[in-house]
Amino acid sequence: MEDSGAPTNSSKVDNILTKLPEIEHEATLFTSSGASILLPSDQKRHPMVFWLAILLVFTALLGFVNGADYVDGDSGIINHRNFIYRDAERAAPGTAILLGQVVYEDGAPAFNHTVKVTVRGDDGSVFEKQNTTDENGNFRITELDPGLQILIMANDSRGTAQLVEHEILLSAPPPFAFEPYGFTTLKLVFPTNEEFNDSSDGTFISYVASEAENNSQLYDESAAGMYVMVGVGFSGLAVIALGATWLGWRENSRGMLRMAAILAFFSQGPYSSACCLGLLAFALTFALPKLRID
Secondary structure, three states: OOOOOOOOHHHHHHOOOOOOOOOOOOOOOOOOOOOOOOOHHHOOOOHHHHHHHHHHHHHHHHHHHHHHHHHHOOOOOOOHHHHHHHHHHOOOOOOEEEEEEEEEOOOOEOOOOEEEEEEEOOOOOEEEEEEEOOOOOEEEEEEEOOEEEEEEEEEOOOOOOEEEEEEEEEOOOOOOOOOOOEEEEEEEEEOOHHHHHOOOOOOEEEOHHHHHHOOOOEEOHHHHHHHHHHHHHHHHHHHHHHHHHHHHHHHOOHHHHHHHHHHHHHOOOOOHHHHHHHHHHHHHHOOOOOOOOO
């Protein structure tokens, strides 16, 4: 028997869509509303954004100069000797060790030269601790007091005793280390006979007065390594602040400008006036009006 209600194979094939139906007449399927999305970088900047960016750039540049001042340490406001001397004031007596080498101006080691450092006892007495250079010009003096001391070099090999006097700065033990002694390494240059002949009596040269006046005492530059790293950090923050300022200005981003103000503030170090500029820039980011869109 035939089942007249069952669909045939030909009817199934006819219902399968094999291609898009043809449109008899032209018609617009999609139309544009004319609206557009305006990116932050395409928005018109408020004039206050420009002047705020200028303030941030100036403040960040001050922070970079501050970091460079820390790294240099011999000129400008920051002086490594002041930091080392401050640590030495809190150190215990007898905790400094002086290591060094005495050479002539041509670089040759000064053999059998006496090196003396003044030491003040707890009872107020003053005496000298000394050592003699070996064949390589090296010497070592222990149990010295950290801080400013007077160093004297003596040479008896030229017939008449020749004395050279320097003011030196001995390092204290590291504040956050278990090392009980502070080590100071110096390379000392012994003057030539011509320099002695030009001195007042021909046998004695003292640099103490000029070194004290110009704050240029001999010191171990490696003892200021921590302060150099601090300076590199300040300069790095300033560079990041400059980048954040540029991004904030380009993207009209209050958040980025605010971040730049925070970074610029922390790059200032002891410059209190520049810190005030960073705080001012940070406060102005909250006062930025709503951006206009033309």
